[in-house]
Each structure stands twice: as structure tokens, then as C-alpha cells.
Amino acid sequence: MAELRSNQKIAVVGTGVIGASWAAYFLAQGFTVAASDPAEGAEGRLREWVAGFWPALETLGLAEGASRDNLSFSSDVADAVAGAVFIQENGPERLEIKRAILAGIEAAAQADAIIATSSSGLLISEAQAGAKHPERIVLGHPFNPPHLIPLVEVLGGARTSEENVQKALDFYTRVGKRPIRINKEVKGHVANRLQVALWREAFSLVENGVVSVADIDTAISQGPGLRWALLGPFLNLHASGGEGGITHVLEHIGPAQREWARDLGEYPETDDYIGLMAAGVDEELQGYDFAETLRTRDRLLIELIGAKKQAPQLP
Secondary structure (H helix, E strand, C coil): CCCCCCCCEEEEECCCHHHHHHHHHHHHCCCEEEEECCCCCHHHHHHHHHHHHHHHHHHHCCCCCCCHHHEEEECCHHHHHCCCCEEEECCCCCHHHHHHHHHHHHHHCCCCCEEEECCCCCCHHHHCCCCCCHHHEEEEEECCCCCCCCEEEEEECCCCCHHHHHHHHHHHHHCCCEEEECCCCCCCCCHHHHHHHHHHHHHHHHHCCCCCHHHHHHHHHCCHHHHHCCCCHHHHHHHHCHHHHHHHHHHHHHHHHHHHHHCCCCCCCCCCHHHHHHHHHHHHCCCCCHHHHHHHHHHHHHHHHHHHHCCCCCC
16 A cells, blocks of 8 residues: 555544544544544534544644645545545444445445444454455454554454455554554454453442442552553563563462452443442542543643653563
8 A cells, every 4th residue: 555645535434433533633644534424413523523632633743734624524425435545434333234334335435445444342254244345344443532542453354355454554553553463353352352351340349349439440540550551461560570570470479360360250240230330430520520631631641652652662
């Protein structure tokens, strides 16, 4: 795939929060972006969201030629994807709807365009079933919000060509993302499965009265989360082992961890837990302006992302 910038077009199909965030990111990278969404009022919401995301993107640094004026919108998906070299689809997480959207994209997309779906959990092989050109449909799952968080999970389905998986990886890398290659399809992909594993135990600890919702958040945000923001779980384990590294630490604490693992809670089987978690969040947020909290979070994220870019020794 040739170098992609302002003279080439990226299509964003589906402009909810994720799609709008993708659109803002691609615009900031200097591309022309054509967006499409059939919902009433979608264009207005999209432009409002992009305008809201833009100051953060300016802080991170805009590519040459980057402008919000390079955004166009059509309710007709065919208009949006025509001539696009890369298409980022962000439709609902319902298999039949996803297949219908992909079919509409395929009918109008140019032959060499990569079609990446942002699906957070659907199996790509199921989504591409019935497609006329399944070899160019890949998973390109971002972590929210895509305009800030570098991670993108890339995966090919049973009928995706290896060449197109590599093209997607190369594309995301060139536009400043940190893609990871998933080698085997599993529900929820990788990062979401890791989150669910943590949530499962967090819900259990709160339900069993071990700790409050607020203290769970503090335990992560003021504990391992600080290290995880810099190094992943394996490298942090390796660091914990001193000279012996990960081998030493796992030999040392492995038996205890196996015992703890046997005692972990299960994900709640009914919705009864939701009220308890929601009440805990309400209590935690007393005295806070949550919108301002999120603005502060994003400001610190920008500072951390910028600092990590200047630290080549961090993965």
C-alpha cells in the first residue's frame, strides 16, 4: 500500500463515539476522511465530537495538512467508501447487522481497499461469512478512545489473506498506532478478555463485602495500574524477580498464586450485581465533576503518551 496522507481518502463507516474518535484521529494524521452513518442527526454529532477531540490531538501533534475541513459526510455508505484506500467500520455489535454493513461497503469499495472492523468481540470469521471478498476484511479493534489510545488489535479471519493482515498492521503502524497481531480467534480478542478477568474479581470482591468500589479503583489506579501504564504484566513480573527475572519470581510465588487463583470469584450469572456496582460508583463520584474528571484523565493521558514516545526503552 502506498504512503497514505492528505491526497488519499480514508472512510469511516458508523460514527458513534468510536467512529467519531477514529475520524478525528485520521484527520489529525493528515488524511481526507469520508464518514457515513444512517442515523438521524449523525453528521452534527460527528462534527461536534471531532471538534471536542481536536484540542487533544493538537497537543499530541498534527500531521502536515491536517484539518477538520478535510471531513465529509454522507448518509449513503457507497458515497463514503468510493475511492477510499482504507475503510474503518464501526457498526453495532450484532452479527447480522455487521454482515449487512460489510456487504454494503464491499459493493462500493475499490478492489484493493482494506476493510477493517472495530468489533470489540465478534469473531471475524463469522463477520466475513458470505462476503464476496472476505480476503480483505480484517479486525482492527481499537481501545477507547481511539484518538488517544495507541493500541489496535489486528486479526485475520479464516478467509482473510495474510497479505492483507500485514497491510493492515503496516497501515496502523504508519499512522502512529501500536498494533498487535492476534494469531488465533477468541471471543473478546485480547485486551477485553484481560479486562474482563480483572472485572470478574473486582465484582466478586465488592459483592462479598471485601472492599468498596472506590477502593477497587484506588487499588488499581494507585497500585499496579501505574506500572502497567509503563510496562506490561510480563515485564513487570520480570522486574520483580531481580537478577533471576520472571523465572525466579514465578518459581517463588507460583504456588501462592495458584492458591489465590483457585479462590477467585466467578463473573455474576445474573444482573443482580449491577445495582450494587452502580451505587458504589455513585458514592465514589460524590463531590466530583465527572466531566472534569474525564478532561483531567485525558490531559494526563496525553502527557503520559507523549512521555512514552520520548522513551525508546519502554515497549
